[in-house]
Amino acid sequence: MSQTVNPMGKILVLDMILNVAKYGGEHRFEQGGDWAKKFAAVTAVVLARPVMRVDVSNFTVG
Numbered sequence: 001m002s003q004t005v006n007p008m009g010k011i012l013v014l015d016m017i018l019n020v021a022k023y024g025g026e027h028r029f030e031q032g033g034d035w036a037k038k039f040a041a042v043t044a045v046v047l048a049r050p051v052m053r054v055d056v057s058n059f060t061v062g
Contacts, residue, residue, distance in 0.1 A: 014061050017043055022056045 020039065021029075028035045043052060053062045 018059055021054050
């Protein structure tokens with residue numbers, strides 16, 4: 001059985017990822033601590049990608 005992907009759901013997930021990164025703050029990523037590692041791990045699973053780039057200033061995920 002194939003699963004239908006809802007484009008609106010994808011957009012909402014990307015918005016959520018970008019907003020968590022934005023409000024988490026750049027300092028958390030610069031520190032490279034547990035918060036940043038967990039964010040990266042969860043984001044990779046959600047996006048089903050081994051590598052991704054979250055660009056808060058341009059509001060893009062790639």
